[in-house]
Amino acid sequence: MSIVVHGRDLQGLLAPCLESVTGQLPPEVELVTAAVGENAQDVAVRHGGVVVPLPDGTTDAAARAAGAERARGTWLWFLSAKDRLLPGGPQAMLARLADVPDEVDVVLADHLRSTWRETDTTGADARLLARVGRRDLPIGEAPAPDLLRTAPLLGNRALRASFWHGRRERLGDPDEMYAARAALLLADRVACLEQPVVDVRELRPESLPPVTAQERYALVDAYERLQLLMQHEGTPAGPRAVLYDLMATGTLRVVAREKMPDAVAREFFHRASAAAVRWEPEGYRRPGGLEGIRRRLLEDDAYTKYRAFQAANHRRRDARAALREGKKRVGGKVRDLRYHRALREPVDANLAVFSAYWDRAVACNPGAIAAKLTELAPHIRPVWVISKANEALLPPGTDHIVPGTRRYWEVMARAKYLVNNVNFPNAVVKRPDAVHLQTHHGTPLKKMGLDQLDYPTAAQGLDFDALLARIDKWDYSVSANSHSTRMWEHAYPSHYVSLDHGYPRNDVYYRAGAADIRAVRDRLGIAPGRRAILYAPTHRDYEATWTPRLDLAALTERLGDDTVLLVRGHYFYGAAASPLAGLRRTGRVIDVSAYDPVEELALASDALITDYSSIMFDYANLDRPVISYADDWDTYAKTRGVYFDLMAEPPGHVARTQDELTELLATDAWRDAASAKARAHFRRRFCEFDDGRAAERVVRRVFLGEPEHALPPVLPLDARTPAPTPEEATA
Structure with missing residues (x-):
């Protein structure tokens, strides 16, 4: 494949564009830069590849053509000089190209859009691409005509x-x-790739030259030329109907949304009207409702009536918006009234509210505490906060409340205990006799809380004043080790009490037996004797979507059928399309991104591969090999900020390249003496309080009020026995 980057160095965006390519350029892909102007040429030369120098004033189309002439690839991928390839984009595109038959001429992928303010986190065309899936189709065969609705880039x-x-x-x-x-x-045929592969940058209109009248009219002309093309090619009715719909909708959108002098807008409308009448497909029926009225006015070339119709619609929308806002204010006042009325009621000493991961599930430390609560303090009733979207996933019979509902505010007002591994909303009032227990959800490697002030990438969108107000509500903060205690107190300075009791979610690593491990592996479909490696990378603040940083196909091919990879994407990317779909059918990769609890995945695996995820600290309790795949450590440490140098104090071997990682796993190095020595040092530091009784200590201290000295003491590390390995469990 040839990636043809083309254009000027607009607003200094060419360098990051080229870096997004050169930083992940597979050997079977060449970079050709059709650089317009001296500045672009200088940038292109510094980044390598084939450089095609072009004079100032060369159009994008001419630059694309010049780059294509020099390209040697079987496939061409044109990339505007302002855009960027997403991590894993070239590998994903290559894999899809290798999978399509010779009759396919176009592979259409998803994309993200970014502005100076923000970047989308989900693919813009995911729904349309998903309807086609892995099939390759001519554009006339359903549902391919709707691919014309994807972004025309x-x-x-x-x-x-x-x-x-x-x-x-x-x-x-x-x-x-x-x-x-x-x-x-x-x-001849079109294939799809559901994964977003390119970040399309939309520049601020104010930073660009004004659009001329002729450029406006060119849109209508382009649609008409597409109609002529379809007429010449004998295109079936399906695509012609879709394109007609796009033409009518697109031109009307320009009139409605773009600022144009009235004379230009009137002429544009007139040209669009003529095109709409000229190319209306036989038997075409206008849509109903307001859009149908707009279409009729377009076909009648009734510009003045269209403007009057739009103005009336705007007035109606403004009136409805004002009414909604009024209702919202009234609703907010009613909610506040009910909540504050409930706050005047006595606290229910036997009511505990639990939440985890922004109301996602019964999970993590709150889940382990709630389970132990039913054993040691059954008189205390647990109620879980669960978002409406995740309500159906709850275990049967779980008492729960949905945020924003009437019962939610009543329960939040009356509960004696509020337990969370993140923070409750700002609107939740801290009653003097209520107890807020902050459990956290990991040992901190990356900077947290106020320590993010110096790292704008990580701190984007954080309101530090509001954060401090939430921290001031904490009564207790749970910690797994002295390192965490110090970091929490530095990052979240307030009056709470640190509970050096260990993480309750990690109790299972000392409680699970051989039968438990066999059962989990059976559920996952891992045959006895087969090596299972858990790959669990973390979220990166500087990436929009998650894509494995490893070439998993190559890795699994090298490791063979005796090894299966359990691949878990970070929950921040839960809505993104999985990039693992093509590997599942090999049987060497199991996508466990949606599998809960994660602790079961750890128990089922023989080793862990991660980068900077806090799972490494929890997994170390099992005393099994951990490999740090740290290909971008310098970038991560610089942009996110870290509390210690993981490269100097890793939990096991460190691999900076895929070749190094493959060599470790293909030999016995992954579990050699050096690995065990590094892990022992790591466990002494970070598994300090985890001994299998953390949940009991927390329940006794917080819910039963027992003094610190009466709690079960933390067992020394050498006195603990972790759960058996999968190999031991099948012996």
């Missing part, structure tokens, strides 16, 4: 080089919308 599709050169007159059109949609119309 060249950066979100790869074109077979022979297809490009054979149809260069059409595909090299100056209008990118035309070229992108013509590619789908002309292709």
